[in-house]
Amino acid sequence: MQTNINLYKSIALSLGVMLLGGCIKDEETEPEVRSGFTVVNSFSEAQAVQHRFDAGRGFQPLNQGQGYRGIDFYVVPSCENCKLEIVSSNELAQLVDTAFALQVNKYYTSFLFGTEEVPRHFITEDQVPEGVDDPAAIAALRFFNLAKTTDRVTLHIADAEPIAAFRDRPTETPKTGKDAQAFIPTTHTGTHVLTIRNENGEQLARRTGVALDPGDYLTLFLTGDGGESAPYYIGVVRHRGIN
């Protein structure tokens, strides 16, 4: 009988600990606040780069390494003072070290390009064009020249007259890239052949079968240097989300 009472006591005690434990405030999980973060690697001088991201808890790698022309999407904690470091696979040279804010439930894209001597980087806010009621009903595009070239390049979509913002673009600087972050709506949906030409009308790159349906938001970019190891190439980022 004595042992039975002891047994009940210990059961009651452990039950109490378990149940009361739930009341302790510290244990409550914080609601997670997240942002969408796409990273694009247009840095042709290294086989791969690694993105290291700090949301206030120290730097952590986003990936094991992202190959040249890679495009990856991550959901990361939102932060007022996010830090991003991008390291090259060439002797782990640091290419980018920057700080910025990521707001809750907003989408951003990081573009890395340039050379080892002058690495370039900018982060765009990926927003629905102004005055658009139904983002799923339209398609929109933006274009960056991230190639290592002295040419000014123009993006042609099928045979249509090029969009003004896509004409005669020199290689971006972080400023021109950021300035051109707005998506430009187009009614020209369907499956398109894209070509990029320089100011002499010479074709640098071509890509077939680019699907553009209502609700698609694409970043098109030229990358490469025209050499054998990095021919000119049209990259397509299909944005998972925009604000």
Add this chain to the structure above:
Amino acid sequence: MKKLSLIVALVASVALLGSCLRGSDPQPERVGGMTFVNTFIEANGAFYLVDRNTIQGLYPLDYRTYGPSWPVYYPGEGRRLEIYSSYEDARLVDTTFSMQDSVYYSSIVYGTHDDPRHFITEDRIPDGVDDPAAIAAVRFYNLANTERRVTLHIGEIESVAAFRNRPLETPASGKQGEDFIPVAIGNYTVTVVDEEGETVAIRQGTVDLPAGSYTSIFLTGDERDPRTFYVGIVRQWVN
């Protein structure tokens, strides 16, 4: 005691009546559906979506293969079919189709990234055939990226007009050539020759055309590398 017998009665009636329901009604048989044939040589595979849904086994479907093993049934009008290349996710096809009950269809994709081509056939038993299980029938397509006009030879059988001097199909010519043409039952060597009589490709081994078989034979490959020429065979569902 009364309660118990009630329970027993209930259980017994459920068990006994349940068996009355089973199997007595004939199960409606699902006939019809689409087979997908990938002869698009410029990519390792193709990804298929119908109404933005993937199709099991076709994500991707490799070059020179067809599937799924049981045709997929999408009854209705205005179904959207998209086919994407495994190379750069280029969209090769973006079209709509309608599917009727009790009809078999085939989707055939070919061509190049610059000029992807596609058509959908209705796969029917030839008109005027009394016993579909007693005959063998064949249709022939030139789906190779070549300028040459090609002719299909089935053993020593005199080649019918529809199998002679076919240029690379257009979607229209493919659709027009959807009819199966009865041939003598047998086991044959199958070759494809060009207008000069030069052999383009020989099917390895022999091709059995037994009674009740409906077979698509096609040439695929690319002139830029003549070793890629290949005679493809697809056994079709027909109705």
